[in-house]
Amino acid sequence: MSAVKKIAVLTSGGDSQGMNAAVRAVVRSALFRGIEVYGVQRGYQGLLNRDLREMDLRSVGDIIQRGGTILQTARCKEFVTPEGQQRGADVLREYGIDGLVVIGGDGSYQGANKLSKLGIKTMALPGTIDNDIPFTDFTIGFDTAVSIVVDAINKLRDTMTSHERSSVVEVMGRHCGDIALYAGLASGAEAILVPEVPFDIKEISLRMKDNFQKGKRHGIVVVAEGVGSGDEVARGITEYSGIEPRVTVLGHIQRGGAPTHNDRILASQLADYAVQRLMEGDSGKGIGLVKGEFVATDIEQVVSTKKSFNLDLYNLALRLAQ
Numbered sequence: 001m002s003a004v005k006k007i008a009v010l011t012s013g014g015d016s017q018g019m020n021a022a023v024r025a026v027v028r029s030a031l032f033r034g035i036e037v038y039g040v041q042r043g044y045q046g047l048l049n050r051d052l053r054e055m056d057l058r059s060v061g062d063i064i065q066r067g068g069t070i071l072q073t074a075r076c077k078e079f080v081t082p083e084g085q086q087r088g089a090d091v092l093r094e095y096g097i098d099g100l101v102v103i104g105g106d107g108s109y110q111g112a113n114k115l116s117k118l119g120i121k122t123m124a125l126p127g128t129i130d131n132d133i134p135f136t137d138f139t140i141g142f143d144t145a146v147s148i149v150v151d152a153i154n155k156l157r158d159t160m161t162s163h164e165r166s167s168v169v170e171v172m173g174r175h176c177g178d179i180a181l182y183a184g185l186a187s188g189a190e191a192i193l194v195p196e197v198p199f200d201i202k203e204i205s206l207r208m209k210d211n212f213q214k215g216k217r218h219g220i221v222v223v224a225e226g227v228g229s230g231d232e233v234a235r236g237i238t239e240y241s242g243i244e245p246r247v248t249v250l251g252h253i254q255r256g257g258a259p260t261h262n263d264r265i266l267a268s269q270l271a272d273y274a275v276q277r278l279m280e281g282d283s284g285k286g287i288g289l290v291k292g293e294f295v296a297t298d299i300e301q302v303v304s305t306k307k308s309f310n311l312d313l314y315n316l317a318l319r320l321a322q
C-alpha cells in the first residue's frame with residue numbers, strides 16, 4: 001500500500017547532465033508502481049504558475065541520453081517566501097498531489113524542505129555539477145562535467161606541448177573545488193587551485209619555471225572558480241616566473257552535452273530509491289549513494305553540513321605532478 005497516490009517531479013537551480021535520466025526514472029518508477037506522475041515545468045516558478053502536466057511512459061522517451069532538462073529549470077525568488085511556499089503546497093494539493101521529487105542543488109533542497117514542513121511528502125536528489133551536496137559520494141552531473149574538463153585539457157596539452165607553453169584552465173564548481181581536483185588529477189595537471197586548500201602562487205610559478213628548465217614541455221594549472229579567475233592566476237605566474245600562460249575559461253560548456261553512463265546510472269538509481277521512500281511514507285529527505293549504499297538524510301542536516309574535501313586525492317595529485 002503506497003503512502004502516496006500521485007506525485008510530481010521538478011528540476012530546479014543550475015541544470016546538470018543526468019537530470020533527464022532522473023526525471024525519466026521518477027516517472028517510469030512511479031508508473032511501474034501504480035502511482036500517477038505530474039511534471040512541473042521551470043522549477044518552483046512553474047509550480048506557482050500551475051505549469052504542470054501529467055506524464056506517461058512515452059513523455060520521458062528518448063531523453064536518457066540528453067543533457068539539460070525537459071522540465072527546464074528556473075530561479076524563483078517568490079518561493080523563498082513563506083507565502084510562496086504555502087502557495088506551492090496549495091497548488092500541489094489542488095492537483096491531488098501528495099508527493100514531490102525535487103532535482104537540484106542546495107537551494108532547491110531548502111525549498112523541498114519547506115514543502116515537507118507544509119505536509120507535502122518530498123524527496124530531494126542532488127542535481128548539480130558542483131559535487132557540493134553532502135551525504136552522497138557524487139552528485140548527478142559531476143562525472144559528466146569532469147569528463148568535459150578532462151577532454152578540454154587533453155586538447156590543450158597537445159597545443160601547449162607543440163609550443164612549449166603553459167595553460168591556466170578555469171573551471172566551475174561555485175565554492176567547491178571537486179571539478180578542479182578530479183579533472184586536474186585525471187589530466188596530470190602541474191597545479192590544482194581549489195578554495196579548500198591554501199596555495200602559494202610564487203612557489204607554483206617558480207616550480208613551473210623549473211619544470212620547463214628540466215625539459216617539461218607544457219605546464220597545466222587548473223583553477224576552481226571559487227579561488228578566483230584564471231586571468232588573475234595567469235598574471236601571478238607571469239609576475240613570478242616570466243612565463244605567459246594562455247587562459248581558457250570553460251564556463252557553461254561544463255553544463256551541457258550527453259551525460260556519461262555513470263551519471264545516467266546514478267540518476268536512475270537515486271530517482272527510483274526516492275520513489276520507493278515516498279511510497280513508504282518518508283519525507284523531507286535528501287537521497288544519496290554512499291560507498292554503494294543508498295542513504296536518505298534529513299534535508300535540514302544536508303543543507304547545514306559542508307561537503308568534505310578529499311585531501312588524500314589532492315595530495316596524490318601533488319605527489320604525481322612532479
Ligand code: ADP
Binds near residue numbers: 014045076077078108
Ligand atoms: P541550486 O538549487 O542549484 O542551489 P538556487 O540556489 O538558485 O539553485 O535555488 C533554486 C531555487 O530554489 C531558487 O530559485 C528558489 O526558488 C528555491 N530556494 C532557494 N533557496 C531557498 C530557501 N531558502 N527556501 C525556499 N526556497 C529556496
Ligand code: F6P
Binds near residue numbers: 105128129174225255
Ligand atoms: O551550480 C552550478 C553552476 O554551474 C556553478 O558551478 C556555477 O558557478 C553556476 O552554476 C553558474 O550559474 P548560472 O548558470 O546561473 O550562470
